[in-house]
Amino acid sequence: MKFDTIIIGGGLSGLICGIYLSRQGQRCAIISSGQSALHFSSGSFDLLNSLPDGTKVSKPLEAIQELAQQAPTHPYTKLGTDKFKELAGRAEDFLKDIGISTQGSYRENHYRVTPMGTLKPTWLTLKNLLTSDNEKRLPVHNPSIFNVTGFLDFYTQFIADEFQKIGTKCSIHSINFPDLEHLRKNPTEMRSVNIARVFDKQENMEELARILKAESKDSDAIxxxxxxxxxxxxxxxxxxxxxxxxxxxxxxxxxxxxxIRTQQRLRSVFQQNGGVYMLGDTVSHAERKGNRISRIYSVNHGDIPFIGQNVVIATGSYFSQGLIATSDQVYEPIFNLDVTFASDREQWYNSDAFAAQPYQTFGIKTDKDFRGIQKGEILENLYATGAILEGFNPLKEGSGAGVSILSAMYIAEQILSK
Ligand SMILES: Cc1cc2nc3c(=O)[nH]c(=O)nc-3n(C[C@H](O)[C@H](O)[C@H](O)COP(=O)(O)OP(=O)(O)OC[C@H]3O[C@@H](n4cnc5c(N)ncnc54)[C@H](O)[C@@H]3O)c2cc1C
Known part of the structure; x- marks a missing residue:
């Protein structure tokens, strides 16, 4: 099977790269073994919330130079300030253009609300989610907070308590109707996605609107x-x-x-542009000819190789098994690319569970154009993007989605400019 570009991994990074390339007429395939980190997303995309030394960042652009001093192999350091600015601005337009509406700007972080009701800085938040431009106040004063009776993944009382601390007084309400009662018979069915399917039905939406209206009389928001x-x-x-x-x-x-909705949207835009998305297949190994990857093999396709002018590895970090940690090493399982990790395992962790964990910054080495390196040699047609990259800590810095999106756009540009 021949393609211009073969992308391994269909999460945020692989999909953004695939959409970019297929929109420019490239014939692309994405092979993805499973679901991505987007299924666990907060609904916000982080760009840069703090520097590795803990200094808080409110204007990411102003921090890139200092970041380069503190984190020389950071993906943003490889991009440099000008490219970072250009790509962050273009990413905002790009998401809008493909039908993903967000609020926020790379010029200044805003605040999103966590599931526990606290506020955290971020770059872009999907539309309709509550945000604030100030850490100490919300744009609502006495909202009604609703939950579905028996839904355990949303803590109204914690949220109300946190909101109260910053001057927003909430009333708490519970919703129930027959289709939800059906789900509740089995507590494991009471999950957000199943409940959302109930609300996808028009008659349930109408009933929900009726309940919200009746119960939120004295509130300024729902x-x-x-x-x-x-x-x-x-x-x-x-x-x-x-x-x-x-x-x-x-x-x-x-x-x-x-x-999940974002993942579905990205996938459908990719496919509308002619991309081939193969979910449920795992790339197992590859062949190299000179300093190029010549063939790729997957579990489902056995001996039938995938052949591409370019290959993109977007297989994520430990969570998605793009990186594997054993007792003595961290490795990348498809190409055995060079990985940065501390040889002394004691140095992988910080005993303070709330401190930055060094293992989070382990990842594959690349050159400045994000090309993978195997036994010290740069592979000319293998590009890496997203959570698999070395040199950054998505959790502690708040930079996960930003690295995934910006590096994906950058390598798409490199591939197109060849
Ligand atoms: C649980 C969790 C929640 C997060 N929430 C946020 C958030 O709210 N905001 C934020 O900014 N950042 C968040 N992040 C950071 C996150 O890493 C990035 O935002 C981003 O989504 C990562 O995208 P990715 O495409 O690089 O990797 P992933 O989303 O991990 O996708 C990698 C894909 O590659 C596939 N794959 C792996 N190996 C193979 C193989 N051999 N063959 C074929 N396919 C393979 C996997 O199945 C997966 O689909 C979160 C990370 C995690 C782990």
Missing amino acids: ILPAITGLNRDQMVEYLQKETNKPVYLLPTLPPSVPG
Whole structure:
């Protein structure tokens, strides 16, 4: 099977790269073994919230030079300030263009609400989720917070307590109706995605609007867990119109309905542009000719090779098994690319569980154009993007989605410019 570019991994990074390339006429395939980190997403994309030494960042662009001093192999350091700025700006337009509406700007972080009701800085937040431009206040004063009776992945009381600390007083309400009662018979079925399917039905949406309107009389806004709009557009807009009040969503514990919706949207745009998306197949190994990857093999296709002018590895970090940690090493399982990790295992962890964990910064080595390196040699047609890269700590810095999106756009540019 021949393609211009073969992308291994269909998460945020692989999909953004694939959409970029296929929109420019490249014939691309994405091979992806499973679901991605987007299924666990907060509904916000982080760019840079703090430097490795812990200094808080509110304007990411202004911090890139200092970041380069502290983290010389960081993906943003490889891009440099000008490219970082250009790509971050273009990413915002790109997401809008492909139908993913967000709020926020790379010029200054805003605040998102966590499932526990605290505020955290971020870059872009999917539309309809509650955000604030200030850490110490919310744009609502006395909202009604609703939850579905028996839904355990959304803690209304914790959220109300946190909101109270910054001057927002909430009333708490519970929703129930027959289709939800059916789910509740088995507690493992009471998950965000299943509930969202119930709300996808028009009659249930109408009933929900009726309940919200009746119970939120004295409030200035309505807050719901993000359990609507899995397969339907304009749900929040519909509820706002029916209740005549602003309606906001808050993220729940995973699985994440806004994250899954984003994944579905990216995949469908990729396919609309002619991309071939193979879910449920795992790339096992590859052949090399000179300093190029010549053939790729997957579990489902056995001896039939995938042949591409370019190959992109976007297989994520430990979570998605793009990196594997054993008792004495961290390795990349497809190409056995060179990986940065501490040889002394004691140095992988910090005993303070809340401190930055060194293993988070382990990842594959690349040159400045994000080309993979095997036994010290740069592979000319193998590009790496996203969570698999070395030199950054997505959790501690708050840079996960930013690295995935910006590195994907950058390598797509490199491939197209060849
Ligand atoms: C649980 C979790 C939650 C996160 N939440 C956020 C958030 O809210 N905001 C944020 O900014 N960042 C978040 N991050 C950081 C996250 O890493 C990035 O935001 C980004 O989504 C990573 O995208 P990716 O495409 O690089 O990797 P992934 O999303 O991990 O995707 C990698 C894909 O590669 C596939 N794959 C792996 N090996 C193979 C193989 N051999 N063959 C074929 N396919 C393979 C996997 O099945 C997976 O689909 C989160 C990370 C995790 C782990």
